[in-house]
Amino acid sequence: MTALALAWSDSLKVNVEFIDHDHAEFIALLNAATQADDAALPAAFDALLTHTVEHFAREEELMDRVGFFASDCHKGEHARVLNEARRFRTHLDGGNVAYVRAYLADHLPQWFILHRNTMDNATAAFALQKV
16 A cells, blocks of 8 residues: 555645635545555546546635635636646546556645645635635
């Protein structure tokens, strides 16, 4: 069994309840995908992708509702990472399992931490001022 890609902790909270809940679930799904055997990996990847699409939609609705000043940039990053994930899903369909495993274990966790620390933190701080 491989090591966990990420571990949820209170230090990852942005103090917006649904974002924190979604992020904890993202980490659980990411870890499930990194630990899945080859036969289970496509379904685990799909669960992670579906969750991410739904989370981004909720987050973007929040940005629209509070008039977040950097929503175009944040939404653009969501679109970019979803396109990237869909390309990796195609690689998985093509049998390039090692490439997809590296993406899940190395790239995606680093992206998540950077995205949470920058864009999500800023979005949450702005939204909390508006409530």
